[in-house]
Amino acid sequence: MQRDLKLPIKVIYVEDDETILKKMTGFLQNHVKELHTAKNGKEGFDLFININPDAVITDFDMPVMDGLEMIRKIKEQRPETPIFVTTAFESDTLHLMEAIEYGITRYVCKKSKPHRLLDSIYDYFKNNERLRFFLKLSSDGKILSIGEKFAYFLGYNSKELLFEPVESLIEPIPHTHNRQFLNGLKEYRDIERVECIFRKKDGNDIVLSGSAEFSISGKEKTYVTKWHPIDSIVRTNEEIKEQLAKESYLKSLMKFHAKTSQDIIIADTIEEFFQKFIEKLPMISIETLGFLILNENLRNHETVYKFSTKLPLESLVRESIDIKDLKNEKVYLPCYLALKHNRMVFVDDISHLPDTEFKELLLTSGIVTAISIPMKIRSQNSPKGILTLLFRQNHIFDKEELDLWQNIANTVAFGIESIRAKRERDALIKKLDMMAHTDKLTGAVNRHRGIELLEHEIKRAERYGHPFSIIYFDIDHFKKINDTYGHTTGDRVLIKTTETIRKNLRATDSLIRWGGEEFLILLPQTVLCDTVHIAQKLREQIENRYADIPVPITASFGIATWEEGQSLDTLLHRADVKMYEAKKLGRNRISY
Numbered sequence: 001m002q003r004d005l006k007l008p009i010k011v012i013y014v015e016d017d018e019t020i021l022k023k024m025t026g027f028l029q030n031h032v033k034e035l036h037t038a039k040n041g042k043e044g045f046d047l048f049i050n051i052n053p054d055a056v057i058t059d060f061d062m063p064v065m066d067g068l069e070m071i072r073k074i075k076e077q078r079p080e081t082p083i084f085v086t087t088a089f090e091s092d093t094l095h096l097m098e099a100i101e102y103g104i105t106r107y108v109c110k111k112s113k114p115h116r117l118l119d120s121i122y123d124y125f126k127n128n129e130r131l132r133f134f135l136k137l138s139s140d141g142k143i144l145s146i147g148e149k150f151a152y153f154l155g156y157n158s159k160e161l162l163f164e165p166v167e168s169l170i171e172p173i174p175h176t177h178n179r180q181f182l183n184g185l186k187e188y189r190d191i192e193r194v195e196c197i198f199r200k201k202d203g204n205d206i207v208l209s210g211s212a213e214f215s216i217s218g219k220e221k222t223y224v225t226k227w228h229p230i231d232s233i234v235r236t237n238e239e240i241k242e243q244l245a246k247e248s249y250l251k252s253l254m255k256f257h258a259k260t261s262q263d264i265i266i267a268d269t270i271e272e273f274f275q276k277f278i279e280k281l282p283m284i285s286i287e288t289l290g291f292l293i294l295n296e297n298l299r300n301h302e303t304v305y306k307f308s309t310k311l312p313l314e315s316l317v318r319e320s321i322d323i324k325d326l327k328n329e330k331v332y333l334p335c336y337l338a339l340k341h342n343r344m345v346f347v348d349d350i351s352h353l354p355d356t357e358f359k360e361l362l363l364t365s366g367i368v369t370a371i372s373i374p375m376k377i378r379s380q381n382s383p384k385g386i387l388t389l390l391f392r393q394n395h396i397f398d399k400e401e402l403d404l405w406q407n408i409a410n411t412v413a414f415g416i417e418s419i420r421a422k423r424e425r426d427a428l429i430k431k432l433d434m435m436a437h438t439d440k441l442t443g444a445v446n447r448h449r450g451i452e453l454l455e456h457e458i459k460r461a462e463r464y465g466h467p468f469s470i471i472y473f474d475i476d477h478f479k480k481i482n483d484t485y486g487h488t489t490g491d492r493v494l495i496k497t498t499e500t501i502r503k504n505l506r507a508t509d510s511l512i513r514w515g516g517e518e519f520l521i522l523l524p525q526t527v528l529c530d531t532v533h534i535a536q537k538l539r540e541q542i543e544n545r546y547a548d549i550p551v552p553i554t555a556s557f558g559i560a561t562w563e564e565g566q567s568l569d570t571l572l573h574r575a576d577v578k579m580y581e582a583k584k585l586g587r588n589r590i591s592y
Contacts, residue, residue, distance in 0.1 A: 014044035014067065041058075045073050054082075068099055083099075264414070288391060333345075338386045342383055367390045369390075370391070469530075476554045476583070476587040531592075
């Protein structure tokens with residue numbers, strides 16, 4: 001369609017703001033054939049019923065009946081009606097996603113230039129079936145009928161061309177293509193494709209591409225010809241390319257969704273899961289970036305953890321912010337609104353956001369469009385967080401894409417819950433394992449687990465020839481401590497002794513409570529001389545003990561180093577003998 005001509009359509013424009021209504025009415029009247037205005041949804045719907053328009057342009061927030069309700073009623077009456085929405089930001093964006101569900105055609109920010117709305121209308125109508133140009137001719141070349149839109153395009157009223165010769169529009173001289181077409185009409189056959197120069201009423205010429213279909217009905221022989229501007233072929237090819245690109249984009253979204261689901265299984269932490277998610281966003285399109293906000297709901301107020309990119313994507317930044325802080329409410333629009341209302345929030349032009357450092361960061365990174373999507377889990381009322389997508393070009397969403405993104409966001413929420421549950425399960429298993437293999441009082445390995453460790457170490461020594469030793473020790477006069485000071489003090493002695501021992505062992509060593517006041521220490525890859533040194537150090541540490549226990553504490557130590565072919569029972573017996581030998585020699589000493 002040429003922009004210097006009015007678009008031959010009938011439009012209803014609904015807007016309650018007098019200033020905006022006056023400004024846009026003056027603009028639209030210069031570009032569409034027929035314009036009707038209304039100041040609220042009820043007036044707009046009544047007009048719709050009465051005049052059957054080609055298109056509707058509407059605002060959301062209006063008295064009597066709001067725009068969203070009017071859109072719903074119009075779509076119930078005539079679903080194919082194109083509806084163009086002009087949106088403000090903070091209030092309207094909450095309705096926008098619902099309007100998309102109803103099937104609106106396009107949406108444009110009110111603060112955008114009027115030509116952006118006009119471009120959307122032209123884009124929609126340029127290939128609309130009702131606006132295609134047709135011309136019905138008799139076999140002798142008289143105009144029997146012409147499409148109203150076609151006549152309007154050429155500058156005529158359709159009635160004034162009736163029964164005029166087609167040469168009044170397609171002059172044979174001096175145009176070769178025109179003569180070929182007119183001669184073809186005399187041959188009573190279909191004409192598959194031809195290009196002709198049409199003369200408009202104002203005297204200007206335009207090249208149109210078309211075809212002619214010959215038909216016979218009784219005695220009547222007629223041609224139905226269809227025409228379109230040459231440049232529409234180029235536009236059609238571009239639209240095919242756009243459609244293919246859109247299909248490719250949607251397929252990449254589906255693959256992205258599948259990979260996100262796989263990452264839930266692989267990731268060990270939520271941060272790792274988010275890292276993979278954010279890193280894969282540009283794989284969908286180099287124009288697509290984003291960040292995530294995780295809602296933790298701590299201490300009865302909403303605190304979020306932002307996993308963001310530095311734009312372009314480099315690394316995730318974990319930042320704790322209070323979403324109820326009014327300053328953050330402004331900074332994190334539209335994220336805040338999406339979290340607050342648990343609904344998608346869309347910004348079609350970042351420049352219309354309030355002035356903040358956040359906005360400046362987006363603008364300097366070339367971000368044009370943003371959408372914030374709640375990450376929902378069905379069993380919960382509030383979202384787990386917000387997925388915000390950033391686009392470096394104006395991005396028009398349709399219902400299919402929004403559904404895909406919502407599913408992806410919900411999968412992320414499920415991933416958060418799954419990874420948390422997995423970590424909690426692993427922690428519980430670890431705790432249960434520790435409880436099953438740990439002495440409750442002292443925290444040392446219990447005897448059952450200790451035997452498993454000793455048997456494993458013997459197998460390792462037999463296979464690889466690695467030496468290892470054990471230290472068997474017993475707290476001296478422990479029964480007397482219990483009898484004199486009570487079992488509570490006795491327990492404190494056991495706890496303090498094991499704490500002292502653990503502080504002086506290596507990470508590879510194991511302290512085992514063998515029974516009562518008897519303990520065993522497993523020292524992998526340790527020869528006798530080193531074991532004696534360790535035991536001596538432990539004996540001194542126990543003796544130089546704690547002021548908070550009112551009794552001297554000492555221990556007697558027996559040492560045994562494993563020898564090839566030796567069984568566990570034999571090894572334990574040797575260490576036991578040496579420990580009792582130390583006691584007989586006066587206690588508080590080492591025997592080996």
